[in-house]
Amino acid sequence: MLIAGDIGGTNTRLALVSPQAGPRQLLAEKIYPSGQYAGLAPIVRQFMTDTGTQAIAACFDVAGPVIAGKAHLTNLPWTLSETDLARELGLRRVSLMNDLHAIAHAVPHLAADETQVINRGSTQPRAPMAILAPGTGLGEAFLIWGGTDYIACASEGGHADFAPVNQEQLDLLAFMRARFGHVAYERVCAGSGLPNIYDFLRACTPSAELPDFAAELARAQDRTPAILRAGTAGTGDNRLAVDAVRIMVEIWGAEAGNLALKVMATGGVYLAGGMPPRVLPQLRPGGTNKDASGDTVGGFMRAFTDKGRFETLLRDVPVHVVTINAALLGAAIHGLAQLDPS
Template sequence: MLLAGDIGGTKTQLAVFSLAEGPRRPVAEAIFPSAEYTDLADMVREFIARTNLPVEYACFDVAGPVIGGRAQLTNLPWIVDSAALAAELNLRRVWLLNDLQATAYAVPQLTPADLETLNKGEPAEYGAIAVIAPGTGLGEAFLVWTGSSYMAYASEGGHTDFGPNDEVEIELLRFLLKRYGHAGYERICSGIGIPNIYDFFRDSGRFPESPRIAQALATTDDRTPIIVQAALDPVEPDPLCVAAMEMFVSVLGAEAGNLALKVLATGGVYLGGGIPPRILPLLRGERFMRAFTHKGRFSEMISRIPVHVVLTQAALIGAARYGLERMSSD
């Protein structure tokens, strides 16, 4: 049996899979608070002891680059090493994946029920597929057809230089350069980026800040959920929060289109991460697709690319798929 895990800074999802049931039907699963454990091995031991299942292999996805089977997690003081874990847990093999690479591996397993389609498009058979995922940070990955299956590749494209498309975005760029010295897309299109946009609109004087929202933001460590909720308020949406989220959607659409061009994603673009499912009303509007297709001479071509929002926990499915495929040939 295979143990698969989606390791996050706040929580870690572990599950056991079998070759017979495949990557969509876990035999057992549980969620653990990551920060309460000194390392991944302690958490896994507890889970295996609890399930009492004969696990021989494991595959984990982590936030950050995986180099030589080793990763240092961004939001946890853990260093995860595949060979060391295998020895420590007495497993035959452990594989590590970047979390966006794992999400990408899940894409061929997704069904229409797992997706919200923003642009039906005209998918090309065996065309490359792009995945862009705004969550805490901004992850990007892509898949290419190898002749028998899709192979997923990780990237750190979310840290590439932000390219503004109008005068207001140029001013946002200046604001971010002054604040950080470098302005990558993650500074805008992510959970850590949304407060930057809010601060830009507030500090520029374009929109007055609501005292109620200001008080709520001052008493929390994570301002993003408050900004998102205030923007989507069906009765009285906050104008400053609405402006911030509209800018978020525009820049996300532009960068999703950039990624589609870079990998020629004629097989489709998939929006993963925790934020898109929560802001579907904003993504369904014209703003996202207008920014996505605003590519000059390539606008008509890119308008034919399908765009979907992933509604399920795809990273764990992808880690399970990757591990099961390699386990079957080991």
């Protein structure tokens, strides 16, 4: 038996899988609030108690770089070690992998009903694929063909410098530089970054904020769900929230296009993480909300393809939204492959 885990800044999702049943058949599954625990080991011990788990190994994906079997998580104050976790949990083996590395492991195995098409394009066989995953943070990864199968490659591209593409985004960058100094893409297009965009828009037009919504945000520990809900409601009443989501989606498109060009992802681009499935209408051309100019929201593909001489190439790149927890599936696939048959 193997414990597979997706360790996020908000939640830790653990599952039990076996070589006989395969990575998709979860024999047990539990979700725990990450911030309520001092580290990963206490959560795993709780999972073992809750489920009566008898496992011999574990594979965990984490939000942060994994180097020499150790990881310091980006959005949690945890430092993890494969060796220490194996000893503390009494397991033969523990593997740590970057969360985007795990998603990349899962992408070649996704079924048709586990994605939604944003741009059908034309898939080139055995061509590189790219992954952009906005969740609590922003993850990026890619896959290259290795001769018999795809090789998953992790990155920390979400922390690269934010590059504005229009005057509105230039003004956003100036606002963010005053607040943070260095401005990475994660600051403006992850779940943790959406409130930053909202604050920028409110600073530009304070009178546009709805009083009731301002009071709701003041009470919230995490403002992102409220802004996301108001920005995707379809009514367009909350102009600041609608425009915050619009800007976020446009930045997703621009950076996804950048990533596609960098790795020549003619095999497809996949939007994973917790946020894209929640804004599907805004990602598709002819979305349900309207921006400040009255145009229907289709800004993702406009920004994705707005690359000058390479616009035609990018129009033919397939774009999909992953609608399952691909990180957990990838951790299960990778962990089962590493199990000692003996």
